Structure formats: structure tokens, C-alpha cells
Amino acid sequence: MAKSRFGRRGGDDENSTESPFAVKKLSWSGLKKTLQIFRYTLPYKTYFIVGFIFLILSTGTSLAFPKLVGSIIEVIEGKSPYTINQITGVLIAILVFQAVFSFLRIYLFSRVSEWAMADVRRDVYSKIITLPIGFLEQRRVGELTSRITSDVTQLQDVLSFTIAEFFRQIATLVVGITLISLTSWKLTLFMLATFPIMVVAAMFFGRYIRRLSKKAQDELAAANVIAEETLQSVQVVKAFTNERLEVQRYRTALDRVVANALKAATFRGGFVSFIIFALFGGIVGVIWYGANLVQSGDLTIADLFTFVLYTTFIGGAMGGLGDMYAQINKTIGASERLVEILGETSEVDLNVEEKTIATVEGNIAYENVQFTYPSRPDVEVLKGISFDVAAGEKIALVGYSGAGKSTIVQLLMRFYNPQGGKILVDGVDIASYPLSALRSMMAIVPQEVMLFGGTIQENIAYGRPGASESEVREAARKANALQFIDSFPEGLQTIVGERGVKLSGGQRQRVAIARAILKDPKILILDEATSSLDAESEQLVQAALDELMKNRTTIVIAHRLATIRKVDTIYVIREGQIVESGSHNQLALIDNGLYANLIKLQFETASLVDNG
Numbered sequence: 155m156a157k158s159r160f161g162r163r164g165g166d167d168e169n170s171t172e173s174p175f176a177v178k179k180l181s182w183s184g185l186k187k188t189l190q191i192f193r194y195t196l197p198y199k200t201y202f203i204v205g206f207i208f209l210i211l212s213t214g215t216s217l218a219f220p221k222l223v224g225s226i227i228e229v230i231e232g233k234s235p236y237t238i239n240q241i242t243g244v245l246i247a248i249l250v251f252q253a254v255f256s257f258l259r260i261y262l263f264s265r266v267s268e269w270a271m272a273d274v275r276r277d278v279y280s281k282i283i284t285l286p287i288g289f290l291e292q293r294r295v296g297e298l299t300s301r302i303t304s305d306v307t308q309l310q311d312v313l314s315f316t317i318a319e320f321f322r323q324i325a326t327l328v329v330g331i332t333l334i335s336l337t338s339w340k341l342t343l344f345m346l347a348t349f350p351i352m353v354v355a356a357m358f359f360g361r362y363i364r365r366l367s368k369k370a371q372d373e374l375a376a377a378n379v380i381a382e383e384t385l386q387s388v389q390v391v392k393a394f395t396n397e398r399l400e401v402q403r404y405r406t407a408l409d410r411v412v413a414n415a416l417k418a419a420t421f422r423g424g425f426v427s428f429i430i431f432a433l434f435g436g437i438v439g440v441i442w443y444g445a446n447l448v449q450s451g452d453l454t455i456a457d458l459f460t461f462v463l464y465t466t467f468i469g470g471a472m473g474g475l476g477d478m479y480a481q482i483n484k485t486i487g488a489s490e491r492l493v494e495i496l497g498e499t500s501e502v503d504l505n506v507e508e509k510t511i512a513t514v515e516g517n518i519a520y521e522n523v524q525f526t527y528p529s530r531p532d533v534e535v536l537k538g539i540s541f542d543v544a545a546g547e548k549i550a551l552v553g554y555s556g557a558g559k560s561t562i563v564q565l566l567m568r569f570y571n572p573q574g575g576k577i578l579v580d581g582v583d584i585a586s587y588p589l590s591a592l593r594s595m596m597a598i599v600p601q602e603v604m605l606f607g608g609t610i611q612e613n614i615a616y617g618r619p620g621a622s623e624s625e626v627r628e629a630a631r632k633a634n635a636l637q638f639i640d641s642f643p644e645g646l647q648t649i650v651g652e653r654g655v656k657l658s659g660g661q662r663q664r665v666a667i668a669r670a671i672l673k674d675p676k677i678l679i680l681d682e683a684t685s686s687l688d689a690e691s692e693q694l695v696q697a698a699l700d701e702l703m704k705n706r707t708t709i710v711i712a713h714r715l716a717t718i719r720k721v722d723t724i725y726v727i728r729e730g731q732i733v734e735s736g737s738h739n740q741l742a743l744i745d746n747g748l749y750a751n752l753i754k755l756q757f758e759t760a761s762l763v764d765n766g
């Protein structure tokens with residue numbers, strides 16, 4: 155899996171390094187995918203068509219420019235029926251029209267691209283967020299967000315800018331060459347024989363330089379990662395007094411950036427001199443040959459003027475088309491990645507009204523459940539787990555770290571599907587419930603509580619969006635959270651997270667408990683925090699949990715054995731199997747039992763801490 159991911163990420167570069175045959179093949183299927191994405195513009199086609207008409211008009215007006223400048227020279231030469239003022243008047247009128255047309259074209263194209271790309275972003279985001287966890291786990295978060303950000307931006311550039319430029323350049327080429335060949339076919343042939351060679355050479359040179367600058371950018375990105383990571387974990391860096399080491403690491407990365415950037419700069423300098431030499435050289439050639447034609451009476455001065463102006467237009471258009479090739483390749487890459495994501499199968503359909511199950515009792519049964527994580531196919535994590543929990547009963551899963559406790563509950567929420575056996579809720583295989591209905595029966599209080607940047611109220615209401623303030627308050631009260639919330643000047647409206655108040659571990663847990671209370675689920679999953687709280691918070695959290703567990707089927711993933719004495723049954727998990735089960739008193743008495751050992755271990759640790 156990882157291999158295909160890297161293959162895809164390398165997609166940008168492979169066009170330039172693989173054989174020409176591969177480029178063609180890739181582009182064809184890619185082109186189809188690009189068209190698929192461009193269907194998003196269809197709802198806005200009227201704006202697009204009107205914008206396109208303005209594009210034609212503005213291109214037409216700019217192409218009339220050299221012709222009119224030529225006409226002014228004709229007046230000077232005394233070969234024109236018009237006056238200088240008349241022609242200048244027309245020139246100014248054309249400039250005004252050109253300005254208005256360009257404005258409308260840019261505005262209309264932007265409207266289409268903004269709307270269409272917002273639609274693409276919305277669909278890609280909806281798709282990503284509804285994909286199964288198994289899929290998301292195999293990709294980096296950064297990779298997924300760059301689909302929504304940079305890939306869509308690439309398409310947006312094409313829609314609002316590249317299409318217009320492409321048309322303008324093609325029109326300039328066709329109209330420009332037609333007009334100059336009408337003026338002087340000899341000079342046109344001379345120009346076409348020399349000029350394009352220069353332009354094409356410049357184009358290739360340009361591409362090579364772009365590749366070099368991309369390398370410099372990648373190196374810079376790598377250096378940024380060092381800065382970002384170390385600043386995020388600045389406490390670790392300081393605690394280990396590794397500031398010097400990190401500065402050194404950053405400096406080495408920066409050295410690489412500079413080396414690459416300078417290499418690119420050397421070529422860029424060479425490129426600019428080359429461009430000046432080649433393009434202007436081409437124009438000098440045209441002027442030289444044209445001047446000879448004027449001298450021999452084959453061409454008028456006005457026509458030579460018009461000719462040279464059109465030649466610069468044509469040169470610009472040719473150069474621009476080279477750039478366009480790179481743009482189109484990038485767009486194809488971006489579209490392919492987007493179409494690929496859009497083609498994945500969501501686990502929930504946001505367009506279908508959610509069905510909730512009217513009456514849930516909360517009986518749970520695991521029948522010989524076997525499971526292997528898709529990302530680690532060689533390790534069987536659960537090897538035939540079977541147990542029953544009657545509605546309202548409380549059970550605890552205990553065992554060493556990595557035994558498979560969290561995996562057992564993740565399967566209940568159907569974050570993954572088991573490879574063997576089944577899990578039943580109220581006697582029905584969970585695979586046959588609509589996914590959102592199944593998950594809406596449950597609430598989880600996780601080990602590491604993640605709060606969203608927003609108010610405390612919003613964070614609690616996440617359990618039941620739309621809950622009123624008094625309901626949120628009541629849930630906070632039951633979760634023993636109201637006291638600390640009210641101690642903040644802004645109460646429930648206090649902002650938490652990066653730009654607000656940082657809550658302590660125990661406070662965050664109580665917010666999560668309030669969230670679960672608000673959701674009012676039949677089935678509750680408590681993934682106990684591994685880090686222990688101080689005695690007072692511990693008591694507050696435990697009391698809140700006791701309140702929450704009332705009348706709900708509860709599965710506790712227990713790390714601290716002291717808290718689970720009250721549960722009905724304890725299941726001891728070792729290497730994906732249940733090795734012991736029973737009440738605390740029964741299990742504690744088993745000679746050399748795993749549970750008895752765990753208790754001994756915790757007891758020893760606790761007394762060590764006490765004595766220390």
C-alpha cells in the first residue's frame with residue numbers, strides 16, 4: 155500500500171523523467187480525468203460563455219494594436235487618408251474597450267472558477283471525512299489536506315487564468331501569422347525559420363531551471379519541517395538540552411537549500427542572458443532582413459513597424475505556450491489525484507437522511523471475532539474473542555499494553571470490519587445496521603481527549619449538535635465540570651485550545667464526559683486515561699463517570715485496576731485472546747493468574763510511589 159502511495163506522490167515529476175511514450179499514455183487517461191473534474195463548471199456555464207465572448211473581444215482589440223501603430227507611420231509617410239489625431243482617437247477608443255472587456259473577462263472567469271472550485275473542495279472534503287478509518291490511516295494528514303488546498307488551487311488557476319491565456323496565445327499565433335504573411339510573405343518565412351527555434355530552445359532551458367528551483371523548494375520544505383517539529387515539541391528539545399543539536403541540524407538543512415538555490419540561480423542568470431540574446435537576436439534578424447526589404451522597395455516602413463510589433467506578440471505567445479504545457483501537466487496530475495479520492499467508497503452517505511434505531515436495549519455479543527489491521531496484514535491482533543454483555547451491564551477489559559483492548563471496541567464502532575466471527579448488538583449483526591445508526595447508539599470517552607478550537611459550550615454540544623445552553627449546562631453539571639467552567643470569567647463561552655484557555659487533563663476528561671452525557675447513548679465506551687490524575691480530580695472524574703454509566707451498557711478499557719472493582723465482569727486480554735474472566739474477587743484469587751499479577755504490579759508501583 156505504502157508503495158503505491160509513494161508512486162502517486164512522485165506523480166509530478168514522472169512526466170518529465172519517463173519515456174515520451176509513457177508521457178503520452180499517462181496524459182490520455184489523465185486528460186479524461188481532468189475533463190471529469192471540469193464538469194464542476196457546468197452549472198456555471200452561462201457565466202463561462204459570456205466570459206469567453208469578452209475574452210474573444212479583448213484578444214481582438216489587442217491584436218488590432220500593431221496594425222493601428224503601423225497606420226500612424228503611414229500617416230507620417232503621407233500614405234494615409236487619415237490624420238494622426240483620428241488614428242490616435244481610434245487607438246484610445248480601442249484601449250478603453252480593451253480595458254472594459256478584460257475586466258469583465260477576468261471577473262466572469264473568476265466567478266466560475268471560485269464557485270466551481272468551492273464545489274470541488276466541498277465534495278472532496280465530504281468524501282475524505284466519510285471515508286473509512288482504515289483508508290485514512292494509510293495516508294498522511296498533510297497529503298489529504300493538500301488535495302483540498304494545492305490540488306484544487308492548481309485547477310482554479312487553470313480555470314481563471316490558463317484557459318484565457320491559452321486561447322489568447324493561440325489566437326495571437328494564428329491571427330498574427332496570417333496578418334504578417336499578408337504584409338510580407340518573404341519576411342514571414344524568414345521570421346518563421348529563425349524565431350521559433352530560439353523560442354523553443356528558451357522553453358527547454360526554462361523547464362530545466364524550473365526543475366532545479368523545485369529541488370531548492372523541496373529542500374526548503376525539509377528545513378521547514380525541522381523548524382516546525384522542534385517548535386511543536388519545544389519542551390522535549392529543552393528538556394534534553396538539545397538546542398545546539400537542533401540548530402546544527404537546521405543549519406545543515408539550510409546549507410542544502412542555499413546550495414540548490416544557487417545552482418538554480420546560476421542557470422536562471424544564464425537563462426535570462428540567453429533569452430535576451432536569443433529573442434532580441436531573433437528580432438534583430440527580422441529587422442535586418444526587413445530593412446533590406448524596405449531598401450529594395452519590397453516593404454514599406456509602416457509595414458516593417460507593424461511586422462516587428464506582431465513578431466514580438468508572436469514570440470510572447472510561443473513562449474507562453476511552453477509554460478502552458480507544464481501547467482497542463484500539473485493540472486492533469488492534480489485532477490487525477492482528486493478523481494481518485496472522489497472515486498473511493500464512503501462509509502456513510504451524507505445525502506441520505508440518517509436513520510436512527512427507535513429502541514435500542516444495548517445487549518452486546520462478540521462471537522469468535524478475529525481481526526488483523528489492514529495496514530499490518532501479518533499480525534493477527536484479535537484471535538477469536540467471544541463475550542456477552544447484557545443491557546445495562548458493565549464490563550472491563552484489562553491486559554498489558556498492546557494486547558488488543560482498544561481494537562476490540564474499535565470493531566464495535568465498526569471503524570474496521572472483523573475478518574472472522576461477528577459482533578451483535580441486540581441480537582443483530584452490526585454489519586447490517588446503517589453505520590450512522592450504529593454509531594449514534596454509542597458514545598466514547600477517549601483516552602486522549604481532543605477538544606476543537608472553539609468555546610467549551612461548542613465542545614460539549616458536539617455530543618448533540620443543536621443542544622440548548624441549559625441542556626449543555628446540565629450535562630456539564632452532571633459531569634462535575636460546571637465548577638471549573640464557572641470559574642472562568644466567560645463561563646461556557648470560554649475559548650479552549652491553541653488560542654484560548656488550556657484545560658488540564660482532568661478538566662478535558664470531564665468535558666468529554668459531559669459530551670457523552672449529552673449524547674445519552676445506550677452503549678458507553680470508556681477508554682481510561684493512562685496518565686493518572688491527582689486524587690481530587692480523580693475523584694471528580696470517577697464520580698462523573700459513575701453518573702454517566704448509570705443504566706448504560708458500559709465497556710471500560712481499564713488501565714488503573716482500582717477503578718474497575720465495581721464492574722460486573724472483567725475480561726483479561728493477552729495477545730488478542732481472553733485468558734481470564736470473572737469478578738475482581740474471583741480473578742484476584744487465581745494463583746499466578748494474569749490479573750492477580752497485574753494487581754500485584756500496580757500495588758507495588760503504588761507503594762513505591764507512596765514511599766518515594
Ligand SMILES: Nc1ncnc2c1ncn2[C@@H]1O[C@H](COP(=O)(O)OP(=O)(O)OP(=O)(O)O)[C@@H](O)[C@H]1O
Nearest residue numbers: 291527529530535554555556557558559560561562
Ligand atoms: N491502526 C492500527 N494499525 C495497525 N496496527 C495497530 C493499529 N492500532 C493498533 N495496532 C496494533 O494492534 C495491537 C493491539 O493494539 P490495541 O491498541 O488494541 O492495544 P491495547 O490493548 O488497547 O493497548 P493500550 O493499553 O496500550 O492502549 C498492537 O500490537 C498495536 O500495535
